[in-house]
Amino acid sequence: MFDLEEFIPYRLYQATEKSSQKFRQVYTSEYGITRAEWRVLFNVGLYAPISSGEIVERTALDKSKISRAVQRLVDRAWLTRDGDEKDRRRNTLELTAQGAHALASLSSRAQEHNQSIIDRIGHEKARTLLQLLREIEAIDSAASRKGACKPDQAQ
Amino acid sequence: MFDLEEFIPYRLYQATEKSSQKFRQVYTSEYGITRAEWRVLFNVGLYAPISSGEIVERTALDKSKISRAVQRLVDRAWLTRDGDEKDRRRNTLELTAQGAHALASLSSRAQEHNQSIIDRIGHEKARTLLQLLREIEAIDSAASRKGACKPDQAQ
DNA sequence: TGACATTCATCTCATTTGCAACAGTCGCAT
């Protein structure tokens, strides 16, 4: 009989939720942003100048979700969104000073949070886990598909 | 500097989405159910008779989400929902024959899907991964909290 | 017993979400 407890996507989901809980408290309660906004902020911080579409690829979130998250961050003056000069369909996103400050603060909290997880399970195990997760992510979704695979989820 | 790529909750989220993509196609396109409904179905299959509240605890999904998922499955005649005789606030959920049939079918698909992941990364690595995920899940969220941690998430 | 807090599930309502449709832009063959 099939055992739900051994079903890898299920275990991954549960571990994701558990490991995210506290940090979600931080960015929702203290900073008033959503997970999508947090994703966008971090990605702009690391890869700016970057377009919305590139963030969609990196995060595998729906493009409309990214579009609206970007809009809210621009409204909050954490990001600037300028038209790309070479391709005017695209946006170019960058941090404002205020956004950079918020990101620095959140980064620090994320670092603490990550360290507490690593401390909990041990450094070696954490390294192993990250490596395994990268292998899971590398699964080629093009294999044996009937149609295109959609990102994001209803849950 | 903080590295998003090494942030365990982020890697977990990405791996979860990637590993769930194809199977989500199965239960959404072919069976027309949501992730929450799938969770409920499996949990009732494994632990029936079970109440809505117990599923909330097991899945860490929001109680209203579970309530509505149960409602839809009852409407679809995959579940029965009877009042508990000893505590009439509670529900007792069980599969109908039709629900059991759907679950058996979905289980088989889930088994295939899980096996394809295991084949991809290797049996030993899969075992290691599951063990590590269980350790992550076991993180005690009671440590150093200010308020209660909420389950589930936005987005 | 009676008063009152707690628990369970559902429901309400404002907000968020995913999907599809859309407008604007580009690449490229003609």
Add this chain to the structure above:
DNA sequence: ATGCGACTGTTGCAAATGAGATGAATGTCA
């Protein structure tokens, strides 16, 4: 240049969602 398909990001809309309120059942304790 022109037509046309592919792409980028936004928006409309129905459906899903989360937080808190509600109603009913139970527990607690004097």
